[in-house]
């Protein structure tokens with residue numbers, strides 16, 4: 183048992199379905215961040231890559247392109263609906279997909295790279311999970327992943343939440359270390375987790391980017407209600423309240439409209455380490 187059952191239920195439920203349905207717009211939203219991430223991971227021809235929390239397979243496909251015919255890529259995720267889409271997108275290609283919990287999957291030391299785009303912040307016991315992930319790496323291998331910095335620095339998420347604040351159900355202040363998108367916001371804690379899991383040569387680099395949310399503020403507001411922290415906060419609300427929130431969020435996001443779309447700031451960590 184990994185203690186991750188809540189997350190397994192979450193990513194196999196309506197959230198996993200929404201992510202699969204929104205894959206194209208989500209990838210457009212993550213275009214700038216995703217490009218910087220792929221450059222950071224820098225998969226070379228012939229490498230074997232483990233894509234953890236691969237979701238709908240966008241990065242898995244990109245890693246397979248980079249690794250080429252002499253390399254190999256495994257996408258691993260707990261979400262059946264997201265993996266279903268990933269398998270369809272990769273049809274005819276030699277990419278392996280595995281439905282499993284990365285924190286307990288029995289890995290062998292066969293990968294040159296263990297990586298993830300926003301898929302490693304959801305472990306109930308992150309030290310145990312990264313100790314297990316380390317077992318997937320060859321001694322010469324590397325860990326390279328992307329995670330979010332703190333919520334207030336992520337304007338794309340903070341502004342919609344703030345705009346909708348008084349229309350949201352009352353909530354206890356969240357535990358900042360609980361599994362979730364912002365669990366690794368604190369770099370001191372993140373470094374300690376990776377050190378305790380046995381990693382060396384840890385680097386935690388800032389990536390300041392944008393979320394290319396949509397063409398208009400209204401579309402961006404609708405996107406915010408479908409994916410991300412506001413989606414979680416509004417899941418149980420009725421349609422009339424959600425419509426009010428869309429109007430509010432749309433107004434708040436107008437100031438981030440540019441000629442090429444609505445692009446509020448996003449703040450991430452690019453994390454690297456050796457096993």
Ligand SMILES: C[S@@+](CC[C@H](N)C(=O)[O-])C[C@H]1O[C@@H](n2cnc3c(N)ncnc32)[C@H](O)[C@@H]1O
Nearest residue numbers: 193235236237259260261283284299300301304
């Ligand atoms: C924020 S989504 C990111 C998906 C994908 N990497 C992307 O960038 O589009 C987080 C992903 O992590 C997966 N995930 C969460 N906990 C996991 C675990 N313990 N083992 C494997 N995958 C996990 C979820 O199912 C989900 O697909």
